Amino acid sequence: MLKFDNVTKRYPDTGDVLRNISFHLRRGEIAFLTGHSGAGKSTLLKLIAAMERCSRGQILLDGQNLSQAKEKQLPFIRRKMGVIYQDYKLLQDRTVFDNVALPLVIAGYGHHEIARRVRAALDKVSLSGKEKKYPQALSGGEQQRVGIARAVVNKPPIIIADEPTGNLDPELSTEIMLLFGEFQQVGVTVLIASHDISLITQLNHRVLKLDHGQLVSS
Amino acid sequence: MKQGNKDYIRKGQPVKPVRHDTRQTKIAGGNFIDKLQAHRDLHAHALFSSLGRLVASPFTSIMTITVLAIAISLASGFYILVMNLQQLTGSLEISNQISLFLKDDVSGTHASKLADNLRKNPDVQSVKLISREQGLAEFQRYSGFGAAINALENNPLPIVIQVVPKNSLEDKQGLENLLQSFQRYPEVDFAQVDLQWVERLQSIMAVARLFAILLNLMLGLAVLFVIGNTIRLELHNRRDEVVIAKLVGATNSFIQRPFLYSGFWIGFISGVAAWFIVTVLMLILRQPVEKLSGLYEGSFHLLFLSFTDTLALIFISSMLGVLGSWSVLVYQLRQLKPE
Numbered sequence: 186m187l188k189f190d191n192v193t194k195r196y197p198d199t200g201d202v203l204r205n206i207s208f209h210l211r212r213g214e215i216a217f218l219t220g221h222s223g224a225g226k227s228t229l230l231k232l233i234a235a236m237e238r239c240s241r242g243q244i245l246l247d248g249q250n251l252s253q254a255k256e257k258q259l260p261f262i263r264r265k266m267g268v269i270y271q272d273y274k275l276l277q278d279r280t281v282f283d284n285v286a287l288p289l290v291i292a293g294y295g296h297h298e299i300a301r302r303v304r305a306a307l308d309k310v311s312l313s314g315k316e317k318k319y320p321q322a323l324s325g326g327e328q329q330r331v332g333i334a335r336a337v338v339n340k341p342p343i344i345i346a347d348e349p350t351g352n353l354d355p356e357l358s359t360e361i362m363l364l365f366g367e368f369q370q371v372g373v374t375v376l377i378a379s380h381d382i383s384l385i386t387q388l389n390h391r392v393l394k395l396d397h398g399q400l401v402s403s
Numbered sequence: 404m405k406q407g408n409k410d411y412i413r414k415g416q417p418v419k420p421v422r423h424d425t426r427q428t429k430i431a432g433g434n435f436i437d438k439l440q441a442h443r444d445l446h447a448h449a450l451f452s453s454l455g456r457l458v459a460s461p462f463t464s465i466m467t468i469t470v471l472a473i474a475i476s477l478a479s480g481f482y483i484l485v486m487n488l489q490q491l492t493g494s495l496e497i498s499n500q501i502s503l504f505l506k507d508d509v510s511g512t513h514a515s516k517l518a519d520n521l522r523k524n525p526d527v528q529s530v531k532l533i534s535r536e537q538g539l540a541e542f543q544r545y546s547g548f549g550a551a552i553n554a555l556e557n558n559p560l561p562i563v564i565q566v567v568p569k570n571s572l573e574d575k576q577g578l579e580n581l582l583q584s585f586q587r588y589p590e591v592d593f594a595q596v597d598l599q600w601v602e603r604l605q606s607i608m609a610v611a612r613l614f615a616i617l618l619n620l621m622l623g624l625a626v627l628f629v630i631g632n633t634i635r636l637e638l639h640n641r642r643d644e645v646v647i648a649k650l651v652g653a654t655n656s657f658i659q660r661p662f663l664y665s666g667f668w669i670g671f672i673s674g675v676a677a678w679f680i681v682t683v684l685m686l687i688l689r690q691p692v693e694k695l696s697g698l699y700e701g702s703f704h705l706l707f708l709s710f711t712d713t714l715a716l717i718f719i720s721s722m723l724g725v726l727g728s729w730s731v732l733v734y735q736l737r738q739l740k741p742e
Contacts, residue, residue, distance in 0.1 A: 234650070236650075260649070260652045263651065287647070287651055288652060291654075295440050298437070
């Protein structure tokens, strides 16, 4: 599903942020991406989300080579993944419903289909009944779940989460991890960047550990 | 298979792992009609939400639209001015009439004798004598200086004889010779071919027309830049929204759409406002102009923007709006990378 092959990312002013990274995440596999801050976690996620291009090597997402994709293809590649952000990245002036519906609107679904899927996604993250609320009226945990609903509403084959539990208490964190487990069970590939060691050891998933831009364990 | 795939998003019993149907992500849900409806909904939404956004910040919108409306009304005002002047020269084109202004000391009887004489000239088709009194009356009626003229003790106007040459005298040299012969009469102070005036007026018109075209180009460019800048600011204000849309897979054309509609609305509303400004100005000018036109024996009627002109005006300003925002978006969206 997701394959890194000798990937190096170099920035002109900071040098190599990632060096010769190789790993393969299979369909339906769940993994943590961990490492000290500045180890290159967010850079790696940016490479997957096609926000940055790698300097050397190849990234294959669902058989598609990201390093060779044309600018015009990027939106369609991004539709194949659901990305969850630490700062949620919600539109504050739109309702929960509109936030979750955005990927579907962009993909050109009809409004009946949109309403049905948004309701299903909100139900999945236990936010039914909050469609008409604005993000500001929700707690941090609820906003994070709106972000998750938005990431899964389009049924992407891969979900990428950047510190999804960074702002949440342990109980909520566990709840959200269980949610990811459910997605994995239906064949979705999940990659979670986190430095929450207790959570990682508790869940016993595969761990990709970055250290100074190199993969030290996978 | 498909049912199971849909279910993973719902709560409930765990479903056994299924191969994800990637076609789902490539082809938007539903059949062709659904897609078409979704597309239409997107456009309708962009059309109305962009209008709503203009209304939501009335102060900025009114300022921008006023500036644009003034620029556009200047352009169309010049256009209509040229159109009116063209109509004026158009009606004068055929006349190659010669006006003879007689000397002050020539009496009325002498003048009519001279007029009779001129009628016998084989090159002359018709002759019209305008006495001092007639001239004064006409001048008083139309010039608006009636009271001032009453204050004068003497009538300052000369006797004028208007001569229309035979049509056979179309060529310039013949006309010139006739003019020379009239000039030699001792009673004639000054002879002039009106055609010369027409020619001069026509070349002035050509200059005016060119000037109007250049001015309209400049104003069009100004409109383009003002709208472009407005859209650039709006894009800046809605940067977060654009970045998030990009992150969840929006194409540039999806992101551009509401901004293009904003540009359209700004252009459209400015066009309508400009039409309104021009029409009000024309209504103010109508009476004095039509009074003035009496001097040309009523041949001149003020032209307003016609229905086609109005449509063209609104269409062009709307298109300038779309073009102005498009030119900015193409550049700005390439710069705007998601963080």
